[in-house]
Amino acid sequence: MPELPEVEVCRRGLAPELEGALIEGVKIRAPKLRHEIPPTLSTLLPGCRIVAVRRRGKYLLIDCHRAEVQGSLIIHLGMSGNLRFVPLDQPVGKHDHFELVLSRFILRLSDPRRFGAVLWQAGPPALAESHPALASQGIEPLTEAFTADWLYRALAKRSGPIKPTLMDAHLVVGIGNIYASESLFRAGISPLRAANRIGRVRYEVLVPAIRSTLADAIAAGGSSIRDYVHSDGGAGCFQIQAGVYDRAGQPCLRCGRAVRQIRQAGRSTYYCPGCQH
DNA sequence: CACGACTCCTGCTGGC
């Protein structure tokens, strides 16, 4: 589920229901996802009110508070995780690992591949980003600070191909495998080109391409937030019309040449050899 | 430091 747009859509769906809600109970069923889910959550969280639901990169932050407890629940959906509101009597599924019991429903985390994470950072909301998992996160691509100038300088010493480099969350957060390919297609830049051999002018094209790709995906998902959060909405409705992703061998929508699939850093990359250089 | 390979886990798909 998880690139920045999906997590942001999830956040927007959860926030109105969660903010102000009282946590009545917690259930931890998985001994371990990527990390062990802190057992102390079982005693810390009940009685807490949810103050805010935020996002940092692909992490969701749920700020919790009661008289003597303050902290942020930090949730990563990994590759296959999802969070859903389900009825209080909903049977537990095979991959349901964690849940918050609220007054009228349950917020349940399901994650078959268990690459996700549930973490806790004690203290006021501002401290959440000091958690080790978040402290090294890169710039948010949808903020004004993310400019062509910034990216050009940040990649000045990166000689690896631009596509896997864009996916490095220590530089820029939220660009996963799909949107890395899609952004480069929109910008007309080959995924194979060395990051530091792309001219500054082309970053003026790439940065808006990244922004529009992510924003379009959020908009596409936003229209189906209700379905996603309240039922078992499929992942399909979250994806933008892909220009190249998962279209190997099919004609490029712009020039008609066959879309090519290659492997970079262990991940599939899709691009158009006619449009991208 | 930067980079690629490897790793965690389960489920689905496509080829035989």
Add this chain to the structure above:
DNA sequence: TGCCAGCAGGAGTCGT
């Protein structure tokens, strides 16, 4: 139909 290899939208660690 059944089996199995390969692959899946992430990210940490390790060796070079």
